[in-house]
Amino acid sequence: MSNAVLVLEDGRVFHGTAYGASGETFGEMVFNTGMTGYQETLTDPSYHRQIVAMTAPHIGNTGVNDEDPESSKVWVAGYVVREPSRVVSNWRANRSLDDYLKEQGVVGIAISGTRALTRHLRERGAMRAGIFTAPSEPVEALVERVRRSPAMEGADLAAEVATQETYVVPAIGEKRFTVAAVDLGIKGMTPHRMAERGCEVHVLPATATFEDVMAVRPDGVFFSNGPGDPATADVTTLRKVLEAGIPFFGICFGNQLFGRALGLSTYKLRYGHRGVNQPVQDVRTGKVEISAHNHGFAVRAPLGEHFDTPYGRAEVSHVNLNDQCVEGLRLIDGRAFSVQYHPEAAAGPHDAAYLFDEFCEVMSRAQA
Numbered sequence: 001m002s003n004a005v006l007v008l009e010d011g012r013v014f015h016g017t018a019y020g021a022s023g024e025t026f027g028e029m030v031f032n033t034g035m036t037g038y039q040e041t042l043t044d045p046s047y048h049r050q051i052v053a054m055t056a057p058h059i060g061n062t063g064v065n066d067e068d069p070e071s072s073k074v075w076v077a078g079y080v081v082r083e084p085s086r087v088v089s090n091w092r093a094n095r096s097l098d099d100y101l102k103e104q105g106v107v108g109i110a111i112s113g114t115r116a117l118t119r120h121l122r123e124r125g126a127m128r129a130g131i132f133t134a135p136s137e138p139v140e141a142l143v144e145r146v147r148r149s150p151a152m153e154g155a156d157l158a159a160e161v162a163t164q165e166t167y168v169v170p171a172i173g174e175k176r177f178t179v180a181a182v183d184l185g186i187k188g189m190t191p192h193r194m195a196e197r198g199c200e201v202h203v204l205p206a207t208a209t210f211e212d213v214m215a216v217r218p219d220g221v222f223f224s225n226g227p228g229d230p231a232t233a234d235v236t237t238l239r240k241v242l243e244a245g246i247p248f249f250g251i252c253f254g255n256q257l258f259g260r261a262l263g264l265s266t267y268k269l270r271y272g273h274r275g276v277n278q279p280v281q282d283v284r285t286g287k288v289e290i291s292a293h294n295h296g297f298a299v300r301a302p303l304g305e306h307f308d309t310p311y312g313r314a315e316v317s318h319v320n321l322n323d324q325c326v327e328g329l330r331l332i333d334g335r336a337f338s339v340q341y342h343p344e345a346a347a348g349p350h351d352a353a354y355l356f357d358e359f360c361e362v363m364s365r366a367q368a
């Protein structure tokens with residue numbers, strides 16, 4: 001096993017052993033608290049340009065299979081674990097996580113201090129970092145190089161991960177709706193959840209114009225999750241969709257863009273939410289959902305009151321009970337809504353699956 005080092009931009013350094021591919025990598029250092037779902041995490045395009053540390057102490061136990069990835073490749077810029085599993089134990093596994101990371105060229109590190117790292121990030125906030133295997137330069141030089149790497153704030157990344165060509169995910173069973181889904185970094189489970197409910201999903205490139213969206217003759221429009229700073233994204237297409245009164249649903253990045261289209265702003269959270277057990281309350285029903293999250297930015301909006309937007313009155317529909325951050329938005333008339341978290345639940349609990357049913361109901365009302 002060869003040496004490796006994790007270097008943070010504020011000079012904090014963690015020594016450990018190389019895991020996965022060797023070399024060096026840079027990204028925003030974040031942590032994920034999920035006890036399960038490392039394959040889904042690794043292949044979530046929203047993690048593009050982020051180095052992800054897992055707080056669960058054993059990673060790789062169930063190896064890697066061909067069914068769980070959320071996209072065709074690993075997107076994380078680097079991977080930090082405490083103790084890689086020495087054995088692979090699952091009937092679906094066809095290789096080890098270590099081999100998979102090597103094959104995908106993902107540089108990782110195993111450190112004993114994932115708890116110290118997480119506490120550091122909670123206090124100081126997410127920051128730039130680098131992993132270097134068999135480093136040949138002194139640590140001070142590595143810190144300098146980390147400081148010169150690009151920051152997440154202001155990063156426009158959706159087009160780097162989204163499909164270049166439109167593709168169609170057919171409805172499972174009888175087709176009831178046509179959905180135009182704008183891909184900003186979409187996870188595979190999302191169109192699948194819609195297809196299960198009778199949607200034929202046309203997944204369009206991130207650069208899709210209003211005309212491209214309308215060419216699909218959609219019953220509803222969907223904006224996906226995705227990497228980068230939502231303040232950089234263009235919301236022209238979404239504004240036209242809302243102006244036309246077409247049913248709209250958004251997830252994560254899609255929620256942030258919906259917020260911006262409504263005239264709200266977004267801001268960077270200190271260290272974000274990444275995991276599968278975040279408590280979110282639906283303000284309409286008071287019901288609490290345990291939900292999957294992956295976001296470092298949030299929408300700034302008034303809680304507990306209706307506010308005016310160019311498309312009618314709106315409200316914050318969901319709130320995170322840990323930090324009161326905005327987790328959902330909706331127009332009061334119900335035709336457009338979005339959530340900051342992950343009802344597609346890959347990985348994660350299925351408490352929020354009803355949101356896909358709601359989208360279908362809105363489309364069904366609009367068809368009538």
Ligand SMILES: NC(=O)CC[C@H](N)C(=O)O
Pocket residue numbers: 046224225226227228229230251252253254294295296297298
């Ligand atoms: N999963 C997502 O869509 C993430 C959205 C955005 N990049 C954020 O970090 O907040």
